[in-house]
Amino acid sequence: MPLWSLLKVGLLHSRQLGRSKGNKMQELPDVSPLMDKMTEDLKQLLVSRAVQNPVMVGIHTGGAWVAERLHESLGLAEPLGTLDIAFYRDDYDQRGLQPQVRPSSLPFSIDGRHVILVDDVIMSGRTIRAAFNELFDYGRPASITLVTLLSVNGRELPIQPDVCGHELIIQAGERVKLAGPQPLALKQVKVNS
Amino acid sequence: MSTIADQQLQLNSKGQLRHFLNISGLERALLTEILDTADSFVSVGEQAVKKVPLLRGKVVANLFFEASTRTRTTFELAAKRLSADVLNINISTSATSKGESLKDMLQNLEAMACDMFVVRHAQSGAPHFIAEHVCPSIAIINAGDGRHAHPTQAMLDMYTIRRHKGQFEGLNVAIVGDVLHSRVARSEIKALNTLGVNEVRVVAPKTLLPIDVESLGVKVFHTMREGLAGADVVIMLRLQRERMQTALLPSEHEFYQRYGLSRESLRYAEPDALVMHPGPINRGVEIESEVADGAQSVILKQVNYGIAVRMAVLSMAMSGQMAEKNTLQVNR
Amino acid sequence: MGKDVRASKKSLSIIGGRLIDPFNGRDEEVDIHIAGGVILALGAPPLGFEAEHTISAQGLIVCPGFIDLSARLGEPGFEQKGSIASETAAAAKGGVTHLCCPPDSFPVVDSPAVVRLILDRTTQSGQCLVSPIGALTQGLAGEQLSEMAALKEAGCVAVSNAWQPVKNNQVLRRCMEYAATFDFTLFVNAQDASLAAGGCAHEGAVATRLGLAPIPEAAETIAVVTHLLLAEQTGIRLHFSQISSRTSAKLIAEAQLRGLAVTADVAAHQLLLSEENIDHYSSLSHCLPPLRSQADRQGLREAIAAGVVQAICSDHRPHENAAKSRPFAETEPGISSLETILPLSLRLVEEGLLDLPAMVRRLTVGPAEVLGLKSQGLMDGESADLLVFDPEKRWRVDENTLISAGKNTPFLGESMKGAVLATIRKGALVYQA
Numbered sequence: 001m002p003l004w005s006l007l008k009v010g011l012l013h014s015r016q017l018g019r020s021k022g023n024k025m026q027e028l029p030d031v032s033p034l035m036d037k038m039t040e041d042l043k044q045l046l047v048s049r050a051v052q053n054p055v056m057v058g059i060h061t062g063g064a065w066v067a068e069r070l071h072e073s074l075g076l077a078e079p080l081g082t083l084d085i086a087f088y089r090d091d092y093d094q095r096g097l098q099p100q101v102r103p104s105s106l107p108f109s110i111d112g113r114h115v116i117l118v119d120d121v122i123m124s125g126r127t128i129r130a131a132f133n134e135l136f137d138y139g140r141p142a143s144i145t146l147v148t149l150l151s152v153n154g155r156e157l158p159i160q161p162d163v164c165g166h167e168l169i170i171q172a173g174e175r176v177k178l179a180g181p182q183p184l185a186l187k188q189v190k191v192n193s
Numbered sequence: 194m195s196t197i198a199d200q201q202l203q204l205n206s207k208g209q210l211r212h213f214l215n216i217s218g219l220e221r222a223l224l225t226e227i228l229d230t231a232d233s234f235v236s237v238g239e240q241a242v243k244k245v246p247l248l249r250g251k252v253v254a255n256l257f258f259e260a261s262t263r264t265r266t267t268f269e270l271a272a273k274r275l276s277a278d279v280l281n282i283n284i285s286t287s288a289t290s291k292g293e294s295l296k297d298m299l300q301n302l303e304a305m306a307c308d309m310f311v312v313r314h315a316q317s318g319a320p321h322f323i324a325e326h327v328c329p330s331i332a333i334i335n336a337g338d339g340r341h342a343h344p345t346q347a348m349l350d351m352y353t354i355r356r357h358k359g360q361f362e363g364l365n366v367a368i369v370g371d372v373l374h375s376r377v378a379r380s381e382i383k384a385l386n387t388l389g390v391n392e393v394r395v396v397a398p399k400t401l402l403p404i405d406v407e408s409l410g411v412k413v414f415h416t417m418r419e420g421l422a423g424a425d426v427v428i429m430l431r432l433q434r435e436r437m438q439t440a441l442l443p444s445e446h447e448f449y450q451r452y453g454l455s456r457e458s459l460r461y462a463e464p465d466a467l468v469m470h471p472g473p474i475n476r477g478v479e480i481e482s483e484v485a486d487g488a489q490s491v492i493l494k495q496v497n498y499g500i501a502v503r504m505a506v507l508s509m510a511m512s513g514q515m516a517e518k519n520t521l522q523v524n525r
Numbered sequence: 526m527g528k529d530v531r532a533s534k535k536s537l538s539i540i541g542g543r544l545i546d547p548f549n550g551r552d553e554e555v556d557i558h559i560a561g562g563v564i565l566a567l568g569a570p571p572l573g574f575e576a577e578h579t580i581s582a583q584g585l586i587v588c589p590g591f592i593d594l595s596a597r598l599g600e601p602g603f604e605q606k607g608s609i610a611s612e613t614a615a616a617a618k619g620g621v622t623h624l625c626c627p628p629d630s631f632p633v634v635d636s637p638a639v640v641r642l643i644l645d646r647t648t649q650s651g652q653c654l655v656s657p658i659g660a661l662t663q664g665l666a667g668e669q670l671s672e673m674a675a676l677k678e679a680g681c682v683a684v685s686n687a688w689q690p691v692k693n694n695q696v697l698r699r700c701m702e703y704a705a706t707f708d709f710t711l712f713v714n715a716q717d718a719s720l721a722a723g724g725c726a727h728e729g730a731v732a733t734r735l736g737l738a739p740i741p742e743a744a745e746t747i748a749v750v751t752h753l754l755l756a757e758q759t760g761i762r763l764h765f766s767q768i769s770s771r772t773s774a775k776l777i778a779e780a781q782l783r784g785l786a787v788t789a790d791v792a793a794h795q796l797l798l799s800e801e802n803i804d805h806y807s808s809l810s811h812c813l814p815p816l817r818s819q820a821d822r823q824g825l826r827e828a829i830a831a832g833v834v835q836a837i838c839s840d841h842r843p844h845e846n847a848a849k850s851r852p853f854a855e856t857e858p859g860i861s862s863l864e865t866i867l868p869l870s871l872r873l874v875e876e877g878l879l880d881l882p883a884m885v886r887r888l889t890v891g892p893a894e895v896l897g898l899k900s901q902g903l904m905d906g907e908s909a910d911l912l913v914f915d916p917e918k919r920w921r922v923d924e925n926t927l928i929s930a931g932k933n934t935p936f937l938g939e940s941m942k943g944a945v946l947a948t949i950r951k952g953a954l955v956y957q958a
Contacts, residue, residue, distance in 0.1 A: 086233070087245035094519055096209055096512035097247075103236030137242050198805045217734075296850050316852035317736035318806035326850060339854070341736025376736060404739065408730040 028186040034149060034165035039073045041163045042147060054114040057081040059131050060102050062120030062178035066149050070118060081106040088130035110139030120178040122148040125157035152176055202325055206520060211513035212324045212333045213506050215342035216383040224387055230505035231352050238501055247508050248277035251308040255281045258314040264336050268311045271503035299327045307331060309511055317341035332510040340376050346471050347380035349502040351388060353495050354426055357467055361388040365423050369396040369452060370430030370479055373403050377471045378430055386410045396420030397452065400441045417452060421461035429454050429470045429479045445478050455481040467491055535577035536560035538570065542582025542913060546589055547886035548902025557587060559909040562952035566905060580947055582913050588885045589902055590622025590910035590950065592892035594790050595766055596841035596863055599930065601642060602631025607843040607930035610650035615929035617652040617956035619863040620912040620945040624653060628660040629687040635660035635671040637679035644680055652955040658712055661686040661700050668692050670700060673707050682896050683710045688813060690718035698755050705761040712766045715748035725854045727817040731800040737854060740815050742770045749773045753780045753787065764895050765789040767840050769814035771824020778833040788895045791825050792840035793869040794860055802935060806853045809935040813858040830878050835891035839866045843931020861931035868941035871916055909952040918944040
């Protein structure tokens with residue numbers, strides 16, 4: 001990982017520490033400005049990594065919505081790919097199958113490609129882990145750049161986005177979801193644990 | 194009383210599937226869940242990567258006490274596409290002639306840490322016996338027992354109907370042929386009624402219908418003309434050679450004349466009626482070649498869907514067993 | 526064990542019980558005094574008599590020992606299922622002082638040697654009187670006559686081909702004529718082999734749903750008609766063992782009205798269970814004849830009430846666990862039923878089908894008449910074969926309470942009402958709770 005992005009992550013963390021005291025229900029940001037910011041950050045990152053001709057894959061459902069926007073604003077040539085990670089989840093033994101599955105669709109070969117993987121919210125990191133596994137079943141990418149609209153506290157795996165629209169601290173029993181497809185908006189929901 | 198017992202045996206404490214023994218005892222919502230899950234697996238089958246890791250590390254043993262290449266192969270494919278390890282246990286009659294009881298054989302296999310048994314057996318109730326008395330914590334999938342049930346076949350036929358007709362409400366379904374000996378027919382009748390079709394009919398001579406067949410939830414017909422009138426789906430059953438030897442039918446010729454599905458008899462049904470057959474088909478005995486290969490026939494598609502439906506059943510049952518084990522551990 | 530039986534032949538008084546003796550039409554509270562294997566007196570004890578052992582029977586019933594027309598003992602040949610010792614002990618606990626064992630042991634009871642074997646073993650270790658039923662044909666193969674004269678002499682009380690078919694009607698007729706020569710009653714398990722072939726459950730909605738090979742009602746009724754008509758011709762006394770259908774009961778009633786010497790018995794469980802009990806492949810309810818429809822059960826109950834069927838038997842068939850731990854059709858049919866014959870029969874009284882004396886009659890006088898016994902019941906000088914039971918006492922059927930080697934009963938885990946408290950055979954206490 002390039003040094004400047006490590007610094008950025010470090011700065012973000014320290015800002016979080018500063019923020020965490022006494023923060024209750026936060027204002028959820030508008031999505032549109034975040035998308036613009038992410039587009040810029042992503043362009044810079046791709047240049048710095050000398051990535052040419054990447055392909056983009058969005059994770060159903062929210063990640064695919066975000067990916068559609070990014071795909072357009074980056075002007076990528078190849079069509080957008082989508083992944084449904086239902087069969088790669090690690091909690092199958094506990095929760096069983098959820099039958100609302102949309103098929104994964106990768107209209108290009110993965111082998112040797114630079115993949116931009118897009119999701120709406122990263123929290124525990126398990127969804128991204130499942131997406132990695134599924135991608136690698138399709139082939140061997142040259143690299144994966146992870147882009148998420150939102151990063152929320154609660155990592156259970158050491159996975160961090162390369163590009164992130166916004167960082168957020170939430171309380172236990174809260175979740176943030178992306179509503180869409182039009183308009184895209186972040187919503188906070190309470191869930192039973 | 195039996196439905197409750199069937200339910201308790203096949204479902205875990207959360208109402209999830211953990212053994213798949215027969216359609217009886219399963220509610221419409223669960224059957225629909227199987228069909229929906231099969232939908233997602235059909236799309237997996239159409240992708241470049243046909244495998245998913247759901248059953249990775251799990252051992253599925255095929256115990257086919259009755260020979261069957263077709264069914265066993267589809268189960269094997271289904272399990273492998275779920276990334277399971279598959280054991281084909283070679284059960285010849287010599288195994289039982291060595292005196293080892295079914296119970297002993299299975300308990301030995303259980304000790305070898307199998308997670309799931311797919312069982313086909315000549316005795317009605319054998320999978321029940323295994324699930325209830327021998328290996329309750331191994332997922333048991335019934336691949337056909339005696340004359341009793343063949344639930345995965347029924348579900349793939351239901352999937353076919355839903356895929357091509359869109360829904361079950363309002364459909365008239367005719368099942369034609371040797372209902373007496375057919376476990377597929379029994380499971381299909383139960384599934385069709387549970388899923389809410391308008392009417393299920395059986396069309397056969399009296400010798401090929403079991404006593405009290407109406408109690409299964411069907412209307413009985415003895416002629417194709419009446420039985421197929423208004424039918425949206427026609428399911429033909431296989432006729433076995435030996436039925437002629439045991440005074441159940443005089444000849445294949447007469448059976449074909451009266452109960453075979455030919456272009457003429459197909460006209461009694463609705464013009465867009467589906468033609469189905471659980472296979473293997475006997476051309477010229479139950480069904481005319483032209484009809485089997487004709488525009489209304491979905492016989493080959495049934496085979497395709499069979500893998501996806503079995504993947505659905507295998508993954509749901511394995512997940513139900515795992516969930517139950519977790520529940521038990523948590524409660525300790 | 527035999528020594529114990531002889532040793533417990535103390536003189537005995539049973540005080541304060543309600544004596545129901547259908548042999549004499551007696552139903553009253555009266556004391557009984559027993560010594561030397563016989564009844565000494567009813568009511569006041571004889572002068573100078575002092576019982577070594579007294580049983581207080583206040584609020585309890587005293588009646589003649591039950592006579593069971595069909596109970597399998599395991600021995601000879603099927604010792605993994607039971608022995609004469611274990612099963613006659615179970616009989617004693619069930620209140621049975623006299624039972625008939627069918628000829629389908631191994632070896633088959635088709636020679637005097639086998640009869641003597643059974644009788645000797647009973648003398649050594651048996652807790653009740655055992656009367657073997659002889660085989661109608663050699664090896665029960667249904668082709669050659671057995672040596673019926675020798676069997677009679679050796680002590681068989683009847684002949685039967687058990688559940689094995691007779692080759693054809695010609696052979697059957699000849700068997701009947703030969704048996705009639707020696708004044709044998711023919712015990713018949715009515716089943717037409719070709720109609721029943723391969724079946725294991727009553728042909729009806731339950732078997733259809735479970736996909737089990739059926740035994741149609743016609744398999745029994747056709748055999749009943751065939752035997753009735755041939756019996757009419759040959760003059761033999763017929764007894765139908767364990768009928769299962771309402772139509773059979775009707776046919777037998779009609780034949781009785783025509784003056785034919787024909788009797789019948791029913792297994793107690795057939796009067797209470799029906800085809801629904803095999804649902805969910807419950808192999809403990811797998812029996813022969815099969816449990817039939819509720820209408821059949823009702824028909825059998827009516828026949829019992831009317832006396833058309835004059836005897837209730839246990840049709841006891843003990844099995845080892847393995848025999849029932851298989852897919853349904855592969856399990857062996859039969860219920861371990863000696864110890865439940867009383868509580869099951871009492872249910873008929875509770876349900877208003879029979880009164881208590883009539884129930885006792887079906888378990889004593891009825892079977893005695895079938896066997897042609899010259900029993901006088903419980904009177905001075907008669908052999909003291911009787912039991913004391915509590916019709917209200919509850920007990921739970923489980924592997925510990927059952928004495929029989931066979932624990933194969935669908936009533937496992939159920940609470941039964943009606944328990945035997947003491948059984949006396951030939952004046953000796955063979956069972957006491």
